[in-house]
Structure formats: structure tokens, C-alpha cells
Amino acid sequence: xxxxxxxxxxxxxxxxxxxxxxxxxxxxxxxxxxxxxxxxxxxxxxxxxxxxxxxxxxxxxxxxxxxxxxxxxxxxxxxxxxxxxxxxxxxxxxxxxxxxxxxxxxxxxxxxxxxxxxxxxxxxxxxxxxxxxxxxxxxxxxxxxxxxxxxxxxxxxxxxxxxxxxxxxxxxxxxxxxxxxxxxxxxxxxxxxxxxxxxxxxxxxxxxxxxxxxxxxxxxxxxxxxxxxxxxxxxxxxxxxxxxxxxxxxxxxxxxxxxxxxxxxxxxxxxxxxxxxxxxxxxxxxxxxxxxxxxxxxxxxxxxxxxxxxxxxxxxxxxxxxxxxxxxxxxxxxxxxxxxxxxxxxxxxxxxxxxxxxxxxxxxxxxxxxxxxxxxxxxxxxxxxxxxxxxxxxxxxxxxxxxxxxxxxxxxxxxxxx
Amino acid sequence: xxxxxxxxxxxxxxxxxxxxxxxxxxxxxxxxxxxxxxxxxxxxxxxxxxxxxxxxxxxxxxxxxxxxxxxxxxxxxxxxxxxxxxxxxxxxxxxxxxxxxxxxxxxxxxxxxxxxxxxxxxxxxxxxxxxxxxxxxxxxxxxxxxxxxxxxxxxxxxxxxxxxxxxxxxxxxxxxxxxxxxxxxxxxxxxxxxxxxxxxxxxxxxxxxxxxxxxxxxxxxxxxxxxxxxxxxxxxxxxxxxxxxxxxxxxxxxxxxxxxxxxxxxxxxxxxxxxxxxxxxxxxxxxxxxxxxxxxxxxxxxxxxxxxxxxxxxxxxxxxxxxxxxxxxxxxxxxxxxxxxxxxxxxxxxxxxxxxxxxxxxxxxxxxxxxxxxxxxxxxxxxxxxxxxxxxxxxxxxxxxxxxxxxxxxxxxxxxxx
Numbered sequence: 001x002x003x004x005x006x007x008x009x010x011x012x013x014x015x016x017x018x019x020x021x022x023x024x025x026x027x028x029x030x031x032x033x034x035x036x037x038x039x040x041x042x043x044x045x046x047x048x049x050x051x052x053x054x055x056x057x058x059x060x061x062x063x064x065x066x067x068x069x070x071x072x073x074x075x076x077x078x079x080x081x082x083x084x085x086x087x088x089x090x091x092x093x094x095x096x097x098x099x100x101x102x103x104x105x106x107x108x109x110x111x112x113x114x115x116x117x118x119x120x121x122x123x124x125x126x127x128x129x130x131x132x133x134x135x136x137x138x139x140x141x142x143x144x145x146x147x148x149x150x151x152x153x154x155x156x157x158x159x160x161x162x163x164x165x166x167x168x169x170x171x172x173x174x175x176x177x178x179x180x181x182x183x184x185x186x187x188x189x190x191x192x193x194x195x196x197x198x199x200x201x202x203x204x205x206x207x208x209x210x211x212x213x214x215x216x217x218x219x220x221x222x223x224x225x226x227x228x229x230x231x232x233x234x235x236x237x238x239x240x241x242x243x244x245x246x247x248x249x250x251x252x253x254x255x256x257x258x259x260x261x262x263x264x265x266x267x268x269x270x271x272x273x274x275x276x277x278x279x280x281x282x283x284x285x286x287x288x289x290x291x292x293x294x295x296x297x298x299x300x301x302x303x304x305x306x307x308x309x310x311x312x313x314x315x316x317x318x319x320x321x322x323x324x325x326x327x328x329x330x331x332x333x334x335x336x337x338x339x340x341x342x343x344x345x346x347x348x349x350x351x352x353x354x355x356x357x358x359x360x361x362x363x364x365x366x367x368x369x370x371x372x373x374x375x376x377x378x379x380x381x382x383x384x385x386x387x388x389x390x391x392x393x394x395x396x397x398x399x400x401x402x403x404x405x406x407x408x409x410x411x412x413x414x415x416x417x418x
Numbered sequence: 419x420x421x422x423x424x425x426x427x428x429x430x431x432x433x434x435x436x437x438x439x440x441x442x443x444x445x446x447x448x449x450x451x452x453x454x455x456x457x458x459x460x461x462x463x464x465x466x467x468x469x470x471x472x473x474x475x476x477x478x479x480x481x482x483x484x485x486x487x488x489x490x491x492x493x494x495x496x497x498x499x500x501x502x503x504x505x506x507x508x509x510x511x512x513x514x515x516x517x518x519x520x521x522x523x524x525x526x527x528x529x530x531x532x533x534x535x536x537x538x539x540x541x542x543x544x545x546x547x548x549x550x551x552x553x554x555x556x557x558x559x560x561x562x563x564x565x566x567x568x569x570x571x572x573x574x575x576x577x578x579x580x581x582x583x584x585x586x587x588x589x590x591x592x593x594x595x596x597x598x599x600x601x602x603x604x605x606x607x608x609x610x611x612x613x614x615x616x617x618x619x620x621x622x623x624x625x626x627x628x629x630x631x632x633x634x635x636x637x638x639x640x641x642x643x644x645x646x647x648x649x650x651x652x653x654x655x656x657x658x659x660x661x662x663x664x665x666x667x668x669x670x671x672x673x674x675x676x677x678x679x680x681x682x683x684x685x686x687x688x689x690x691x692x693x694x695x696x697x698x699x700x701x702x703x704x705x706x707x708x709x710x711x712x713x714x715x716x717x718x719x720x721x722x723x724x725x726x727x728x729x730x731x732x733x734x735x736x737x738x739x740x741x742x743x744x745x746x747x748x749x750x751x752x753x754x755x756x757x758x759x760x761x762x763x764x765x766x767x768x769x770x771x772x773x774x775x776x777x778x779x780x781x782x783x784x785x786x787x788x789x790x791x792x793x794x795x796x797x798x799x800x801x802x803x804x805x806x807x808x809x810x811x812x813x814x815x816x817x818x819x820x821x822x823x824x825x826x827x828x829x830x831x832x833x834x835x836x
Contacts, residue, residue: 365828412791415787
């Protein structure tokens with residue numbers, strides 16, 4: 001690795017962070033408008049670079065799901081440009097007064113929202129993430145160093161060049177958005193060690209990628225995690241809600257982290273409507289059910305579930321199912337297998353709903369709603385950087401506020417400490 | 419190290435965290451009242467254990483400053499018991515609704531404050547920190563694993579036993595506060611690797627201790643940092659304010675992180691009153707001045723400053739002094755040498771004050787007040803866990819709020835995602 005070139009990129013990111021951090025809301029929004037324009041103007045170039053990445057991916061034998069996430073066509077580029085407008089429309093988080101008071105001695109203290117400075121992002125081969133993260137970083141006054149998956153390298157290079165040209169057009173430093181892809185794996189490792197230059201590192205992707213970053217990084221990390229998402233159908237659950245929610249959570253987009261992976265169903269609810277629910281999932285939705293013994297007895301067209309199923313984030317049209325005696329058994333199962341992303345209960349029992357909300361330890365805990373709502377867009381944050389499953393700084397969908405830090409401003413007139 | 423014993427301690431901390439996290443405010447406050455009572459009742463035992471540690475420390479040749487921080491006598495134990503009342507009086511942070519809204523589809527989302535779960539603390543031989551951190555952790559519904567400096571091992575053992583007995587008296591799990599001192603350095607290393615058991619690790623102590631924790635830890639860390647604190651005296655600074663603030667910031671308690679280490683003074687202010695300021699510092703305050711050439715010319719009874727002085731957190735009655743041409747030169751100096759703890763300007767110029775507040779990147783930026791105010795107690799947080807110099811999660815003095823995480827509660831009536 002050309003360490004000198006890498007280090008000068010770090011230094012440039014740090015310098016650029018002052019320009020971005022002190023720029024006006026209007027200038028940062030103008031940059032986002034310009035990025036949308038440049039993306040549209042260069043659609044042909046972007047799609048052509050992406051075709052090249054897709055060809056390489058096919059030859060390397062990438063799975064069809066990965067190829068789909070890698071793909072950018074005209075429609076998807078237009079959608080990316082559109083999503084920038086959403087980010088423009090969100091209020092600027094910078095300068096917000098979080099807390100403040102006047103101390104007994106007349107000293108005024110005020111905690112205000114400021115940018116982190118330099119954000120590092122390590123993610124897999126999804127070019128739309130390049131634009132999402134860059135736009136949220138810029139809106140929140142940060143600069144960003146991007147390390148995308150190698151399979152998307154050509155697409156990302158063209159996207160970053162477009163973003164840099166847009167920044168220059170509005171008079172902001174181009175180095176506010178840089179890709180370190182050219183430095184390969186060594187670049188990623190160096191990014192994790194860049195204490196003093198990188199203020200926070202966000203890994204987004206597989207559990208393995210995130211584990212590597214957490215282990216190797218000396219820079220503070222915000223983990224965005226995998227989701228073994230459970231839905232518990234309580235004894236009192238209305239049949240329609242239960243079927244709608246489970247099918248939506250499993251079938252609408254099985255490849256994402258907020259999709260359901262395990263269904264826990266109270267024995268009374270199972271007796272009432274599990275055969276109907278299972279038939280809808282399997283016969284209409286094409287879901288492969290991995291069922292425990294009790295569930296198999298009620299609907300036989302399923303695989304038998306084993307210990308491994310409870311520990312698996314399928315990300316496919318598979319669902320593990322377990323019949324439980326009561327809420328306690330459901331809570332114990334969740335406590336043991338949850339990845340602390342999203343957990344849901346379907347119930348009409350007030351006490352059970354409140355107990356579930358209180359006792360389940362997860363970023364998002366739901367009553368009577370689809371787990372697919374755990375999403376920055378759905379929560380009204382605009383685009384999202386990822387969903388944090390750690391407890392420090394950010395928990396759940398991360399929007400602009402989660403990309404900021406704070407500082408205390410103290411104003412006195414000569415006060416000293418007694 | 420007895421790994422089995424260590425792991426069962428981790429598991430007990432995790433189990434206890436549910437008991438503490440779900441306990442009422444009244445119960446947690448009762449525990450704090452009981453701890454205060456037990457500390458007073460056992461003063462003799464505590465002081466005697468401390469005497470033993472002090473003797474060992476003297477024989478090991480500990481510096482007098484360290485011995486002073488290690489010492490607990492009757493007066494100090496009483497002060498510790500008193501400080502628990504302050505923590506009792508602070509409102510319970512748990513359950514606070516941070517944000518919330520109803521989405522367009524009728525789904526209600528609500529972000530509420532919850533405990534982290536298990537907090538790890540690694541600190542130096544200061545027994546008062548044991549009580550401070552334990553009381554803040556309990557008040558905020560967390561359990562804590564403590565690793566204090568070896569030199570305070572006997573004092574800490576007696577303190578933790580007293581706290582555990584108090585917890586049992588009010589029906590809370592004794593394992594909510596545990597010391598891992600018995601496992602030595604290996605225990606500290608294991609604590610840093612206890613992913614899944616420890617939710618956040620707080621190192622408090624020397625720069626070296628903090629660097630070790632940041633490098634070795636896979637658990638999320640909140641860095642509490644050292645302070646190379648600057649005071650810039652602007653051209654327009656009123657002489658009385660400047661002298662009061664610099665002397666207070668340097669002399670009142672030089673061994674702590676919010677004490678001033680470097681004075682930057684505008685040439686016009688220097689011409690106006692630097693000789694008087696330097697004489698007060700040196701002749702009345704006993705401060706050893708390390709001055710640049712220009713400052714030496716104005717007041718000669720000083721050491722010449724070298725590059726090393728600008729990089730040094732003295733923590734003693736030493737002060738480095740540099741005369742600057744203008745605010746830009748002061749800002750550049752601060753940007754280069756600041757540890758991002760606390761930085762202050764003394765000025766009557768509105769534009770310069772605002773520019774300083776805006777451009778200086780530090781946890782706390784002050785105008786016309788002593789840097790000694792960067793303190794959880796002074797900010798009204800009650801006792802403090804430390805002062806965070808990182809940008810993630812907490813920045814500046816850390817009180818109860820900084821010891822909590824959040825979770826999202828989502829309530830619907832059958833909504834699914836379109």
C-alpha cells in the first residue's frame with residue numbers, strides 16, 4: 001500500500017471537514033441538489049461502469065441476490081437522485097441546542113450539536129450505499145472516507161467522481177467525499193487504525209464484516225448489526241393482524257435485516273389459526289417453514305426445526321416456528337437468540353403488551369406492527385446510514401442526528417471556581 | 419487466572435442487570451441511602467484497610483500526589499457518604515421519553531431512556547472513584563464491574579463488600595457491584611474482551627491507561643481523556659478577569675484534567691499586563707512559568723519554553739506561556755496541541771468570542787470563565803463518571819444521562835409496510 005498517498009487522503013479529509021462543518025445549511029443543500037443533477041447527467045457513464053462490475057461479478061460467481069444489490073440501472077440512478085431531495089428536506093441538525101441552563105453563579109452552559117468531523121464507512125458491494133452515506137454525511141457537516149466492496153469498485157469510482165465534481169461546483173472541498181478502494185484490504189485496515197483522523201467508523205454489511213471491524217478498530221465504531229427478528233403471537237392475538245404482520249415481515253423483502261426469521265406462537269393461538277397461517281405462508285408466499293414438533297403436528301408441510309434454525313438469520317424465504325406455552329417461554333427464547341435488532345408481539349392483552357415492551361432488550365420493540373417498520377425512512381429520518389444494534393451513541397435506525405456529536409459552550413463574565 | 423470464576427462473575431453481572439434495570443426509582447434510591455449508612459458504620463474498617471494500602475504504597479515508593487489520592491480518612495469517608503445524597507437527589511433518567519411521534523399510518527414510535535446493562539470501569543488507585551462510579555451506575559439502573567488500581571486493592575475490597583451488603587438489605591442483587599481486582603491484569607484484559615457481557619467500558623486515569631484500553635478492547639469504550647487546556651487572553655481582555663481566571667485555572671487544583679496548562683496571550687494584552695499576571699502566578703501562586711522568547715522579555719523569572727512544553731499536561735504548578743500576534747495564531751496553536759478537553763478565551767470582543775466558540779473543536783469551549791468549571795458537579799450532574807474527550811455518545815462531563823442507552827417502542831394496531 002502507498003502509505004504516503006493514504007495518509008495524505010486522511011489529512012485532506014480532516015482539512016475538508018472544517019470547510020464542510022462551517023458551511024451554511026444552504027450551501028450543503030445546494031451541494032446535494034447538484035449531486036442529484038450530476039447523477040442524472042452521468043447516468044450512462046454510471047450504468048456502464050456498473051455493467052463492467054456486474055460482468056466481473058457474474059464471472060466470479062456472485063450469488064443472484066448479491067448481483068441484484070450490486071446492480072444500478074437508469075431507474076435506480078433516478079431513485080438515488082430522488083432520495084437526495086428527501087435528505088435536503090430534513091432540517092439541518094447542526095447548531096441545535098440539546099440542553100442548556102444558567103448555573104447558580106451566572107455562568108451559562110449550552111450543549112449544541114456539531115459534526116463528528118471525519119466518518120469512515122466500510123460496507124459491501126452496494127453502490128446505493130455510497131450515495132446514501134455521502135449525502136447524510138454532507139448534510140450533517142461531516143466528511144467521509146468510503147470503503148465499498150471490491151465487486152462495486154468501478155461503479156463507486158464513477159459515483160464518487162460525480163459527487164466530487166458537484167462539491168466543487170458549489171465551492172465545497174472535493175475531499176469531503178473520498179473513496180479508499182484503491183488501497184484494497186490494507187486501506188481498510190489502515191482506516192480502522194486512523195485514530196486522530198477518523199472520528200467514527202461505521203461498518204455496514206455481514207456479521208463477519210462487522211466482527212472484523214469491531215475487533216481490529218482502534219477508532220470508535222458504531223455497529224450496525226444483523227437481525228434474528230422474532231414475532232411472538234400471543235394467545236389473544238387477532239387472527240387477521242397476526243397473519244398480515246407475519247406475512248409482511250417475512251415475505252415483503254426477506255433479504256433485509258428487519259425481516260422476521262422466527263415465529264413464536266402461543267399454543268392457544270396455534271390451535272386457533274396456525275394451520276391457516278402456515279398454509280398462507282407456504283402455499284401463497286412460498287415460505288419454507290422450519291417447525292418444532294408441536295407446529296409440525298398442526299401443519300405437516302414443513303421441515304423439522306433444529307437448534308441451528310433458532311440461531312440463523314436466513315435472509316431468505318425461510319421461517320423457523322416454535323409453539324410456546326406462554327409469554328415467559330417466548331421471552332426466554334427471545335432473550336437467548338435475539339440479536340437485539342427488532343422484536344415484536346401481536347396481542348390484544350394490555351399487560352402482556354406492556355411487559356413485552358419493558359422486558360425485551362432490543363433496539364426496537366413492537367406491538368401489533370410489522371418488523372419491516374424498523375427503518376430510517378419509515379421513522380421519518382430520510383435516508384438511513386444503517387441500523388445500530390449496539391447501545392452506545394445510536395440504537396436503532398441511524399439518521400442525521402446519529403451522525404453528529406455535541407460540544408458544550410460556556411459563557412461567563414469573569415467567574416472563577418470557589 | 420481462574421477463567422471459570424471470572425466468567426461466572428460476568429454472567430452474574432448480566433443477570434443482576436435485569437434486577438437493577440427493572441427496579442423502581444425508590445428502591446434504587448433506598449440502596450444509595452443504605453450504602454451511605456453502611457459506609458459511615460464501617461468507617462473504622464475502611465480506614466484500616468486503607469492504612470494497609472497506604473503503607474504498601476509508601477514502601478513501593480508511590481509519589482506523594484498518588485498517596486494523597488489513595489488516602490481515605492474519617493472525613494473523606496463522610497464526604498463520600500454525603501455525595502450519595504447528591505446522587506439520590508438527581509431525577510431518575512430511566513424511562514425519559516427522548517423523542518416520539520405518530521407516523522402517517524398511525525404507528526406510534528417513542529424513544530425512551532434505558533440502562534446500558536453492564537458497565538465496566540478501569541481506573542487507577544483512587545478509592546473514592548469506586549463509590550462514585552458504583553453510585554452513578556446503580557442510580558441509572560446498571561450493574562458495574564470495577565477494576566481499580568492494585569495499590570487500592572484492600573480499600574476497594576472493603577468498599578465493595580459494604581456496597582454489596584447494602585444492596586442485599588434493600589433486596590437488590592449484590593452482584594450489581596463487583597470488583598474484578600482479584601483477577602489482576604489478566605482480569606482487566608478479559609474485561610476488555612467480554613463482548614456480549616459488558617455493554618460499555620469506561621477507562622479513567624492516565625493517558626497510557628486509556629490508550630491501552632482503546633487498543634485492546636473489543637467492547638465499546640468511552641474515553642475519558644487528559645487535558646492540555648489552553649487559555650487565550652485576547653487583546654481586549656479585562657486585566658482583572660484575565661488574572662483571576664488564569665490563576666484559578668492553574669493554581670486551584672493543578673493535578674486535575676481541567677486545570678490550565680498553557681497560556682496564550684495577545685501581544686497587546688501582554689504589553690498591558692503580562693508582567694503583573696506573571697508576577698502574581700509566580701510570586702504569589704508559586705507557579706513555574708515556561709515562557710517563549712517574547713514572554714521572557716516581559717518577565718524574566720521563568721524557564722525558556724520548548725516544543726515539549728506545548729505537548730505537556732503538567733498536572734503540577736507549571737504553566738507554559740506564549741505571546742501570539744492575533745486570534746488566528748492562538749487558534750492554530752490550540753488546533754495543533756489541544757487534547758479536545760477544555761479551551762477558553764478571555765475577551766470583551768463579541769466577534770472574537772463567537773469565533774472562538776465556533777471554531778475550537780473541544781468537549782467544552784469557554785468565554786470568560788475558569789476552565790475548572792468543566793466538571794459534572796459544577797454542571798449540575800451530581801457526581802461524575804469522568805470527562806469524555808471522544809465524540810461518540812458522550813462529550814464533556816459524564817453524568818447519569820451518559821450512562822444510559824435508549825430503545826424504540828413501537829405501538830400499532832395491525833399495520834404492515836406497503
